Amino acid sequence: MIVDVITGAVRYGACVVFAAEGETVSERSGVVNLGTEGSMLTGALAAFAVTVWTGSPVIGALAGLLGGALPALLHAFLVIDRNADQLATGLSVTFLGLGVTSALGTGFVDEKISGFDPIAIPLLSEIPFFGDVLFNYDILTYVALLLGPALWWFMKKTRWGLILRATGESGDVVYAYGHSPRKVRYMAVTAGGALAGLGGAQLVLASTLNWVENITVGRGFVAVALVIFASWLPIRAALGALLFGAAVSLQLQLQARGVNVSAFLLGMTPYVLTLVVLAIASRGQAQRMPAGLKAVFAPGGT
Amino acid sequence: MINRTTKLLLLMALGLMSAIALSACGDSDSASSASADSPTIGFLYVGPKNDYGYNQAAYEGSQAVQKAFPDSEILQAENVPETSEASRVMEKMIKDGATIIFPTSYGHLEPALEVAAKHPDVTFMHQGGQKTADNLGTYFGRIYEAQYLTGMAAGMMTKSNKLGYVVAVPIPQTLLNVNAFQLGAQSVNPKVKTTVVFTNNWCDPGKQAEAANSLIEGGADVLSQHQDCTKTIVETAERKGVMSVGYHEDAGSLAPNGWISGSVWNWGPLYTEIVQSIVDGKWKGSDFAGNYRVGFADSDAIELAPWGGEVPGDVKSKVEAKQKEMKAGDFYPFTGPIKDQSGKEQIADGETPSPTELETTDYLVEGVVGKIPSQ
Incomplete structure (x- = not known):
């Protein structure tokens, strides 16, 4: 049963991992993007539609990246070049994504696709316990598992990662250093949207194999909250997303084994548990917030 | 730096997207010549x-x-x-x-x-x-009449004697369906149990997929459901090689191997x-x-979906015989004695509650595993 809960947690949390990492990248550059939910939706529909048309979930996943990037690019344009309010713009982008995907998606509700199937990694998947919980997923879920550490490495160990973090702390310094904070923010927000879109793609190509209107049901907003409670740290954000998945998976697995679960717990646990754990983990770490998020937003030089 | 043309293009894209979003809100053609x-x-x-x-x-x-x-x-x-x-x-x-x-x-x-x-x-x-x-x-x-029939089919076809049921939220109509399904199943197979999982949402396919997985991992080999959108559970069951019973609509084409039948509306x-x-x-x-x-006796509003290709003839004939009894008004699923999970008698021997009385159902019958989420 523990194996089942963990694998369920990973399968359920994977799409949230993508979205949370995308939001981390965006916020580390100094831009809050509440359009993450919208990017997940456009990514999910793009991935599903392209998979229907081409029969290839790989091309579908690429379309998911692109589909998620587009609303984020719009967000970037409005807040960076048009100085629009970040929170209001982000919400508008989410509602735009919801509206557009509901309208364009009606024709795809009754489509059938074959998505990504789990690939057991030879030898490794035969290790007792760890083989089951780590080495028996579909390709996108493996990517999700690697994403947190990869982003940590990128931000901590590469020059571009440093520039990204510096942009979120002080655009002026980056400008003086010879880089365009505006360009960095454009790239960060768009890449963040692309990751959220890949999360949407994971949801439809590996989990549901179906498209319905509003298929993400708020997972993008969960991701945004996770980023804050994870103190903008990529590995912690990934763990938070998996913890969220674990809470959902646990109550489903408990029910499937005949254990009573209260309606309150049923609805609330995933959110409460995740927030409480992350809040405790990030005690006294408010100073980690990128300084750019605290200040009045200045788009920075050109 | 973004030049003017790019900005213009972006604005046009935004305009187009909002136009699509607005048109999606739908407009029915006005002014009819209704009589x-x-x-x-x-x-x-x-x-x-x-x-x-x-x-x-x-x-x-x-x-x-x-x-x-x-x-x-x-x-x-x-x-x-x-x-x-x-x-x-x-x-x-x-x-x-x-x-x-x-x-x-x-x-x-x-x-x-x-x-x-x-x-x-x-x-x-x-x-x-x-x-x-x-x-x-x-x-x-009275869709639960059809659920009783699909329960019978599931009860005859299960090998593990474990049926799984993914329910949206606990309201009388969903509970009645679970109860009827289990009653139908145990009428032909006294060893069978139905395990329920509530998703707390009428249509969250991601959660449905995990609910289905958890039931399958718990040993269920037939999945039934009461959700608004039904494809994901049928397809998840098919992927995992277990059987499924549909709800609302015929989804047999989604599961050529595992589809049994379903309760559908007409x-x-x-x-x-x-x-x-x-x-x-x-x-x-x-x-x-x-x-x-x-229900079956007084309308054509509920039906059984077409049988799946793997359903044996004796299952079909047994279920169809019971359906005939229902159509003739000779059989109702909730005729007592019916006990709830705690063993308490909810419907007395020989009694058949009216649909109104049934729509106050707040219990699961004996043989159902899992609890109604307490309020």
Whole structure:
């Protein structure tokens, strides 16, 4: 049963991992993007539609990246070049994504696709316990598992990662250093949207194999909250997303084994548990917030 | 630096996207030439009309009404949330000439009652509700009769004697379906148990997939469900190599190996009958006391979906024999004695509660594993 809960947690949390990492990248550059939910939706529909048309979930996943990037690019344009309010713009982008995907998606509700199937990694998947919980997923879920550490490495160990973090702390310094904070923010927000879109793609190509209107049901907003409670740290954000998945998976697995679960717990646990754990983990770490998020937003030089 | 052309393109893209979003809100063509014989009729659905589920079934019913009343204008509104948005949609329909409105989702009832009070000359028929007004009636099908039959089939076909049931939220109608499914299954297989998992949401396919996985990992080899959108559970079962029973709509094409059958709606005849009674001036409202709570014996509103290719002949004939009894009015699933999970007798020996009484069901029957989430 523990194996089942963990694998369920990973399968359920994977799409949230993508979205949370995308939001981390965006916020580390100094831009809050509440359009993450919208990017997940456009990514999910793009991935599903392209998979229907081409029969290839790989091309579908690429379309998911692109589909998620587009609303984020719009967000970037409005807040960076048009100085629009970040929170209001982000919400508008989410509602735009919801509206557009509901309208364009009606024709795809009754489509059938074959998505990504789990690939057991030879030898490794035969290790007792760890083989089951780590080495028996579909390709996108493996990517999700690697994403947190990869982003940590990128931000901590590469020059571009440093520039990204510096942009979120002080655009002026980056400008003086010879880089365009505006360009960095454009790239960060768009890449963040692309990751959220890949999360949407994971949801439809590996989990549901179906498209319905509003298929993400708020997972993008969960991701945004996770980023804050994870103190903008990529590995912690990934763990938070998996913890969220674990809470959902646990109550489903408990029910499937005949254990009573209260309606309150049923609805609330995933959110409460995740927030409480992350809040405790990030005690006294408010100073980690990128300084750019605290200040009045200045788009920075050109 | 982004140049002017790029900015212009971005703005145009934004404009286009909002235009699409706005047009999606839907607009029915106005000004109809409705007469008393061919009224303008409005239908509201909570989801898309092609969801392989509840909404598709209702939509197909509306098409049957259109066929029966070819001169009538049928106004359609998909994806209507269960909020004041539903009131707005109904007001708009009335403005466009609708004199009969079918709000088809459970949560459309309150908005409908509100609008009905303001428009006494418009007739409302709500699907599944438990409240009425002078110009608002309700109807529903005794779909649990079909669930009893699919339960029988599942009970005969299971090898693990574990059936799984993914339920949206605990309301009387969902509990009745689970109960009927288990009663049907145990009528042919005394060892069989049904495990329930509640998702707390009418349509969250991601959660449905995990709910299905958890039941399969717990040993279930037939999955049934009560959700608004039904494809994901059927397809997840097929992927994992277990059998499935459908709900709302025939989804057999999604699961060529594991599909058994399903409980499906055929609303057309009932909708048509209701509209006809209103046109004839014979509609007298409907309290839901058995009136318009139709089953096999008194309507064609519920049906069994076509059998899956792997279902053996003796299963089919046994189930169809029971269906015949139901059609003749000789058999009802909830005839006592029926005990709940705690062993307490809920329906006395020989007693058959009316649909009204059944719609207060707040227990799961003996043999169901899992609890109703406590309030």
